[in-house]
Amino acid sequence: MGESSICQVRATVMLYDDTHRRWVPAGSESPCISRVHIYHSPVANTFRVVGRKLQADQQVVINCAVIKGMKYNQATPNFHQWRDPKQVWGLNFGSTEDAALFANSMTSALEAL
Numbered sequence: 001m002g003e004s005s006i007c008q009v010r011a012t013v014m015l016y017d018d019t020h021r022r023w024v025p026a027g028s029e030s031p032c033i034s035r036v037h038i039y040h041s042p043v044a045n046t047f048r049v050v051g052r053k054l055q056a057d058q059q060v061v062i063n064c065a066v067i068k069g070m071k072y073n074q075a076t077p078n079f080h081q082w083r084d085p086k087q088v089w090g091l092n093f094g095s096t097e098d099a100a101l102f103a104n105s106m107t108s109a110l111e112a113l
């Protein structure tokens, strides 16, 4: 039994560059919209955030485990962020509806861990 998607949204995936104290687009210099999923593996009961660019190359720009106890910060209605052991991720959602959908799924995932 593989992984199944529990939600998919459109967002620009950002990483925080601690050194220069600024946000940079994940995966390339120019920000671009990605399709971001939360995948669930029922066998292991794990979740991860996977995002691929909408453009032709479908480059994976995020592949990040959802860690039990992780704090998901809804900084604004369409920019949410969280820390993983190495870095800080930010999602600039295409719409506040997508942001709410993703936040609901992330909250459910965190509750299920």
Ligand SMILES: CC(=O)N[C@@H](Cc1ccccc1Cl)C(=O)N1CCC[C@]12C=C[C@@H]1CC[C@@H](C(=O)N3CCC[C@@H]4C=C[C@H]5CC[C@@H](C(=O)O)N5C(=O)[C@H]43)N1C2=O
Pocket: 014, 016, 023, 071, 072, 073, 075, 076, 079, 081, 082, 083, 088, 089, 090
């Ligand atoms: C304790 C802790 O870890 N705190 C974290 C947050 C957090 C809390 C709890 C759990 C997890 C986390 Cl992650 C923290 O505060 N962090 C994480 C790294 C960056 C930051 C630190 C300082 C700056 C100051 C301003 C603020 C910021 O970045 N934004 C304001 C809100 C939206 C605003 C929106 C979009 C992005 C797109 C580019 C830039 C712009 O709009 O031009 N920008 C912004 O400016 C964005 N910061 C942060 O979020």
